[in-house]
Structures are given as C-alpha cells and as structure tokens.
Amino acid sequence: MATTLARIARKSLTTSTAFSLKRHFGTEAVAAAIASTKSITPSADRVKWDYRGQRKIIPLGQWLPKIAVDAYVAPNVVLAGQVTVYDGASVWNGAVLRGDLNKITVGFCSNVQERCVLHAAWNSPTGLPAETSIERYVTIGAYSLLRSCTIEPECIIGQHSILMEGSLVETHSILEAGSVVPPGRRIPTGELWAGNPAKFVRTLTHEETLEIPKLAVAINDLSKTYFTEFLPYSTVYLEVEKLKNKLGINV
Numbered sequence: 001m002a003t004t005l006a007r008i009a010r011k012s013l014t015t016s017t018a019f020s021l022k023r024h025f026g027t028e029a030v031a032a033a034i035a036s037t038k039s040i041t042p043s044a045d046r047v048k049w050d051y052r053g054q055r056k057i058i059p060l061g062q063w064l065p066k067i068a069v070d071a072y073v074a075p076n077v078v079l080a081g082q083v084t085v086y087d088g089a090s091v092w093n094g095a096v097l098r099g100d101l102n103k104i105t106v107g108f109c110s111n112v113q114e115r116c117v118l119h120a121a122w123n124s125p126t127g128l129p130a131e132t133s134i135e136r137y138v139t140i141g142a143y144s145l146l147r148s149c150t151i152e153p154e155c156i157i158g159q160h161s162i163l164m165e166g167s168l169v170e171t172h173s174i175l176e177a178g179s180v181v182p183p184g185r186r187i188p189t190g191e192l193w194a195g196n197p198a199k200f201v202r203t204l205t206h207e208e209t210l211e212i213p214k215l216a217v218a219i220n221d222l223s224k225t226y227f228t229e230f231l232p233y234s235t236v237y238l239e240v241e242k243l244k245n246k247l248g249i250n251v
Helices: 002-039 206-230 234-246
Strands: 078-085 096-106 117-120 133-136 139-142 146-147 155-157 191-194 197-202
Touching: 096 146, 096 206, 139 206
Parallel strands: 078 096, 096 117, 096 133, 117 146, 139 155
Antiparallel strands: 191 197
16 A cells, blocks of 8 residues: 555656646746847838739839730739730739730730630741730630630630630631630631530621620620729728838828
8 A cells, every 4th residue: 555655656746847847948938939039120121011912013024014094904913024905905813914935915805804824935836926916806714725826806715715826716706615726726707616626616697796896895894893993982092091101102
C-alpha cells in the first residue's frame, strides 16, 4: 500500500512540474513575440498600397491598352499590351486579352463575354494575319478561346468555342457553342457551323442574319446599366475620397 502511494505521489509531482514549466516558457514566448512586434517601426516614406487587387491595365513596353470612352470593361478584366477596345464595345467579367505578342482589337458594339481568353501569336503558320481582330457587331460567348483569328462584322461565336491560328469567320455567320475551328479554317458568309472540328450545318435564313446585330446591340444596352456604378451618384466616389484622404492628395 505504501509503495502504491509513493508511486502516485511521484507521478503527480512530475505532471505538475511539467505543466508549470510549459506554462512558464509559453508565457515567455508570447511576451517575446509581443516585444518584437512593438519594436518594429515602419518606414516613414513607405506608401501603404494593397497589392492584392488585380491590375486591369497592364502596359508592356511601349504598348498601352486603349479603351474608348463609352466602352464598358469590367473591373476584373485584364488588358495587356496591344489591345484596343472601340466605341460601344464591352468586355465582361473575368476576360483576359493578352496583346503581348500581337494586336487584339474589339470592334464597335462588339462584346467579349465572361471568362473569354484572347491571345495573338507572333506569326501565323498559315501565312494569314497573326493578330486577333474582332469587327463590329460581333458577340463572343462566354469561356471562348480566340488566338490569332479574324471575325468579320455581324457574327456570333457560341460559348466554349475555340478558334485557332489563322481561322476566319466571314460576315453573317454563326458558330455553335463548343465548336472548334482548326488553324486556317474559313467559315463562309451566311452559314451555321458546329462541332469539333467545326463543320457546315446549314445556310442561315435572312431573318436569322438580321438578328445577329440586334443581339450585339442588346448586350451593348445592357452594359450601359453597369456604367451607373462608376458615376458620381453611386457609392464609388466614397472610396475615391477615402483613398485621397489617406494619401493626402488635394485635387
């Protein structure tokens, strides 16, 4: 019985000693961390910018993206290098236009919808123009990929479509969703194509061709409602005033 009591006493003494040591050293570590934090003094000439935000305009060398006054470009769109967005055009949320190797143009009243990726190669293996050109009244469906292709006026590119280098979509044409246009492929005017690779389906009717520019105009009208977020009567001006006061800018 005495031996058992002695064993229990030694065990309790060891546990209490370990707990007290752990508590002591833990308190010292916390105190040292607080002291080191207080000793750090930020530089007086350091500007406190928040770099977590995504850059909308990315100049590359001498090339600066150009956006028309009445063109709508969503806040989280990326425009890099030789990109031109013309009057009445709209580029929607999450789209990326990389003009780092060649030119990318979005024509009058055309729209590039959500999560599209537009790129241009140095040159085209087909000998056709390597720049990515979107003419007027063109609708590019969401999640599409365009690389060094040419889309003539009044066309519709369906969602999740892929247009490879040197491909050409002639005026009054429609490409169905999920279509893949191989390099150098030409889609003649007034036709409906679909599939992977894209193949001829049928000829468009006159009524269908008249609806193509109407869709582009409707999306352009929709984009105008988004401009209200950037006008003085919205709440954005409050953030601008807060930033000016923080940086000490008097304008």
